[in-house]
Every structure is written in structure tokens, then in C-alpha cells.
Amino acid sequence: MNNVPTVFKREMISYFYSPIAYIVIAVFLVFSGYFFARILALTQQATLTYSLANTQFILSILAPVITMKLLSEEVRSGTIEMLMTAPVTDFEVVFGKFLAALFLYLVMLAPTLLYVVFLNWVGKPDIGPIISSYIGLALMGSMFVSVGLLMSALTKNQVVAGVTGIVTLVILFFAGYAVSGTEGWYVAALQYIGTYDHWESFTKGLVDTRDVVYYISITALCIFIAVRIVESRKWR
Amino acid sequence: MIKVDHLTKRYGDKTAVDDISFEVQEGEILGMLGPNGAGKTTTMRILTCFTPATSGSATVAGCDVFADSLRVRRQIGYLPESVPLYLDMRVNEYLLFRAQLKRVPRKEIYPRIEQCLEKCGIVEVKNQIIGTLSKGYRQRVGLADTLIHDPKILILDEPTIGLDPNQIRQVRQLIKELGQRHTILLSTHILPEVEMICGRVIIINRGKIVANDTPSNLVARLRGGATVSLEAKGPSEVIERALREIPGVIRVTGGNKGQVNQFLVESDKGKDAREDIFKTFARNDWILLEMKRDVMTLEEIFHQITTQEAEEAYREEVSQRPAGGVKERLSGILGRLKR
Secondary structure, eight states: OTTHHHHHHHHHHHHHHSTHHHHHHHHHHHHHHHHHHHHHHHHOOOOSHHHHHHHHHHHHHHHHHHHTTTTHHHHHSSHHHHHHTSSOOHHHHHHHHHHHHHHHHHHHHGGGHHHHHHHHHHSOOOHHHHHHHHHHHHHHHHHHHHHHHHHHHHOSOHHHHHHHHHHHHHHHHHHHHHHTTOOSHHHHHHHHHSSHHHHHHHHTTOOOHHHHHHHHHHHHHHHHHHHHHHHGGGTO | OEEEEEEEEEETTEEEEEEEEEEEOTTOEEEEEOOTTSSHHHHHHHHTTSSOOSEEEEEETTEETTTTHHHHHHHEEEEOTTOOOOTTSBHHHHHHHHHHHTTOOHHHHHHHHHHHHHHTTOGGGTTSBGGGSOHHHHHHHHHHHHHTTOOSEEEEESTTTTOOHHHHHHHHHHHHHHTTTSEEEEEESOHHHHHHHOSEEEEEETTEEEEEEOHHHHHHHHOOSOEEEEEEESOHHHHHHHHHHSTTEEEEEEEEETTEEEEEEEEOTTOOOHHHHHHHHHHHTOEEEEEEEEOOOHHHHHHHHHHHHHHHHHHHHHHHSOSOOHHHHHHHHHHHHHO
């Protein structure tokens, strides 16, 4: 675990030296700001519930953009050889990169706290659902980032990693969303697998253990598989 | 320091390294020489724990590369052939990252970085982004990185490839200096480099070690008879006859070339004819303008060894083949032509 901060730091340097961090943050703020303003104007309610609910789809697209280069670029440019011949474990590398991507994701969310300040100024928002929403956003982010990281481990092409990550997350998003309101044996299963329903309860002020377990277990699974994939060069 | 024991690496049905064994002693500079694709890089990747061997074992500083990989990696500094660096970082940032990754104690980090920058001659570019540096500078940044944790063993894969002649000279000088404090295993396909830097040479061809000796021994072993070239004044036929009579001389070629006579005298293996030649000239009062022993260069030896191998392999192939078809014979001829 000792090398995790070192790997983390190197990824942060790389993020903020390249335009990628700024672009992702800007795109996110444009969309979330638009939703916030529109929904506030429509509902006239001092609440973040609806506008944050809408961000999930954008995050499904942006999270893989953050993570797409993490491992794939390392393999493509050959720097993996320098990295892995240093005394680091595969887990330290993968986990350090995961934390860096998650950190950037949180940095991206941070400016939305201004919305909360603004709501407090214009009205009296219920602070409970807002706090639970941010807990939910962080948990969801760790899952999105880990899925993106896994895709990045699977290919040495950044673009492929990004696209497969986006497709996976969007499918997971619609899996539960599409069947809501219908009936059938598959509804519960798809709603459980899908990301939408787990997220929805957070926006309503609920921190349900089932949802927390869902996000954390998928995160752990993806990181575990990514470590195995990085390790797999040793069995080939 | 490094011990390689019956190491084999296969990729699918292609054998990259075929049952090789060798040792590198402490303080030694060992050169691995071989044509492209001979298995040098694969061997180095196994030693640096990047890829595992198919069979056989390798220990570095007493630790097994597979079972004790982290400890091995702490002892080595590895410079891969393509020198992959993070192009988006600045030189000193990169070295700081590498030093932390390699667990250089916190207090020593900055002095070590300064030292390595200086040693590799990259102080003036320390604030530049690596992506903007030329190949020569990147090579030296890579070299600085391999030295940053003061490892006992340096493994350098083609350290002078892609550099201009001045840079090559500098890097060679640097490696020589490093050889006083570190054990070095380096690979190259440039022969003079090995002669200049290395105390011992391993020649690898098609995944197998075909020679393992000091550069001078290799030359001595492989040189057939010694050849001496002469330039002399005097009656050419008489001189030629006299030279033939010297014991041990097999062949004399050459003759009158205008003002002077030029001869090439070949003698038996291990026999030095120069003394007798001198005496013959002195006795007959002929004038000897020049006498030089031709030494076979490592280049010629390398060529000889690697092509010999190929020829033998070819002959073996042919003898195993059922005698006959026109098609086989044709492909045999084509194969020979290709070489």
C-alpha cells in the first residue's frame, strides 16, 4: 500500500497537465448548471433532487472519459515496463490510479456545492436529501470509475476503453430505467443490476444499505478484475 | 550477482529464449551481443520480473525473479530498449516520482536527484517537459532513472541505440564509470561497443548462447592462423621464396606493387611468424617498411559465429528431409539465395 500515494500523485500531475481534466469538468458544469437552472425555474422549489437525478446520465458518459487512459495508455506507450519493473505491486498501481480518477471525479462535483449555497440564499432547502445525494454521488462515482478502469485494463486503445466504458454504463443506466412501470420476472433483476434505481433513493434522502452494498461491491469487483488483468502478463 | 539457469521462454510455439545459462559476477560488465530478435530483450525482461520464464530459473542478488520479485526489483535499475517515459511530466518531476516509487529514503531524494541529473548531464533540461526532449536527452533521463535508487545491478537494453556519435561516446563513458560501482548487464548489437565497455561477452543467436568469453579471448579463439601483412623493398621473388621457408608459414600471397612489395603471410594457428620474418629480412639486408599483424575484429567473429550457426541448422534440416522432390531442392536453393 506504500506506493499508492506515489501512483496517485503521478496521475494527478498527468490529469492537470493535460486538457482532459478541464474539459471534463467544464462539460459537466455546463450540463449540470443547465439542468439546475431549468429545473429551478420550472419547479420553483428549493431542492436539488431533480437536478441531481439528471446528472447520472452525464456522469455515465464522463466517468469513462476520465478513466480511459489510465491503464491502456500505459500499455500502448510501453511505460508499463518501467512501472512494473519498479518495486510496486500490481494492486498498488491499479488502486492508486483508481483513487486518482475518483479524486478528479469529486473535484468535478465540488463546484455544484455552490448550487446548495445558492438554494440556501433563495429559499430553505431540506438539507437531508442533499447530503444523502452527495453520499450517493460519491458511491456511484467510485463504481463508474472502477468500471471505466476495468475497460482501460482490457485494451491498449484509449478510445476503445472510453467507448466500451460509456456503453457499459449507459446500458446499466437504462437496464433499470427502461423496465420501470412494466411487469415481469425480469423487472426486479434488471432494476437491481441497473444503476438508476439505486441512485434514485439517495436523491430522496435515503441511504439504503442495499444500495451502498451494490455500489461498493461492484467497485471492488471491477478493481479486483483489473488487478488480475494487469497481473495476467505474468501467466502468458 | 545474476545467475541464469536453463532459462527458456516460449511465446506460443515460438521459442524466444532457448535453455540458456550464464552468470554475472559482482562488479562485472557483461555484454549480450546478438542480432535483432535473438532473445536479448526477452532475457532482460525475465531478469527484471516483467515477464515470467516458461521454464528454468533466474536469481538476481540471491533472490528468485519469480518468487521474490519485489526484492529483485529493488536491487536493479532497468533501462528498456525503447526508453518509455511519461512524456507529460517534467524531468525532475519524473525523477521524483521514480525515486518515491523505488523507495529512496525521503531525506536522500533531492540530493540523489541532483546527483543523477549531474551524472547524466541533464541538469540544464531538468525543468523541461520530457515530451519536448530529443532522443538523446530522453535516453539520459532513462539512465538517470535507473540510477536513482543506487541499485547494485544495472540492466541496460541497447543503451546507445538512436544516439548521435558524440552522445554514444558520452553514454559509453558513463557506463564505464558506472561499472566501477555497479554490476552491469547490457545488450547491444553494436560490436565495437562491447569491445570498448565489456569485460565479458555472451553472443546470443536464435535464443541460444553461442559464445561466452572475454572479447580478447573470443578473438584469439576464433582467429584461424594469424595473418601478417608486410611492406618491403627488395627482389620480390626472392623475398617470397624466403618467406615460404619460414617454419609455420602456410601461405604467402602478394608481390611487387610498383615501388614496394606487399605480402600477406598466413601462418599456423597460434604461431607468431613476425620474429622469424624480421630475422629473415635482417639477415638478407632487405628493407622492411611495415609489418602488421591482422587481428580479426569482433565484428568478423560475430558474423562468423552467427552465420556458421545458420549454415549448420540448414544442413541439419536438409539431412533430415527425405531425399528427392524437385520442389524441395528448389526451396533449398531459394533459401540459400535468401541468405
